[in-house]
Amino acid sequence: MELTREDHEAVSAAIQRTEQRTSGQIVCVLAHASSDYSYIPILWASALALLVPWPLMVFTQWSVQWIYLAQIAVFIVAGCLFAWMPLRLLLVPRPAQRAQAHRAALEQFVVRRIAHTKNRCGVLIFVSLAEHYARIIADEGIAQKVPAAEWQAAIDALTAHMRGGRIGEGFIAAIERCGAVLAAHAPPDGSANALPDRLYVM
Numbered sequence: 001m002e003l004t005r006e007d008h009e010a011v012s013a014a015i016q017r018t019e020q021r022t023s024g025q026i027v028c029v030l031a032h033a034s035s036d037y038s039y040i041p042i043l044w045a046s047a048l049a050l051l052v053p054w055p056l057m058v059f060t061q062w063s064v065q066w067i068y069l070a071q072i073a074v075f076i077v078a079g080c081l082f083a084w085m086p087l088r089l090l091l092v093p094r095p096a097q098r099a100q101a102h103r104a105a106l107e108q109f110v111v112r113r114i115a116h117t118k119n120r121c122g123v124l125i126f127v128s129l130a131e132h133y134a135r136i137i138a139d140e141g142i143a144q145k146v147p148a149a150e151w152q153a154a155i156d157a158l159t160a161h162m163r164g165g166r167i168g169e170g171f172i173a174a175i176e177r178c179g180a181v182l183a184a185h186a187p188p189d190g191s192a193n194a195l196p197d198r199l200y201v202m
Helices: 005-019 039-051 053-059 064-082 085-090 094-111 148-162 167-185
Strands: 025-031 122-128 133-138 199-201
Touching (some): 005 167, 025 094, 039 053, 039 064, 053 064, 064 085, 094 133, 122 148, 122 167, 148 167
Parallel strands (some): 025 122, 025 199
């Protein structure tokens, strides 16, 4: 799933429209993956290579040198195979994927300076495609006023569009839902637009 230039422009326009009705700020981030999980190929290739000698010692008459060469061959082949990202992700437990995606969302909240707005009413809409993860993180100025169910409605609107490959439409739907929440709890107060109105792609 790739975003077009028109998608980027539509998302930016949606953020601009929404922020005219509120003093809150919305930042959107799309990550293709929250981590490259670079340890996975080495970990699994090493495990397989360590298992190789045992059946060879039991069922063959191979010398130590040949068994050692077999270990090296298995390590190299397995490492190359597990380097393929779809297979690599299959080897990462789902809870570990979600934890990594959640960590990436928190990092983006900090990196995009969402907590530096005047009234602390910034909202991050974060999606990580590889982990099938979506999260809305609201700054303390708005989070304490809004129940989690209202943010979940925005997530549901986002993921409903993304299941059909419509990433841009999903973000726009989430922006509009978040905008309605922000307009109700953080009306305009004359604050300047402190954050860029754009979709960041990692």
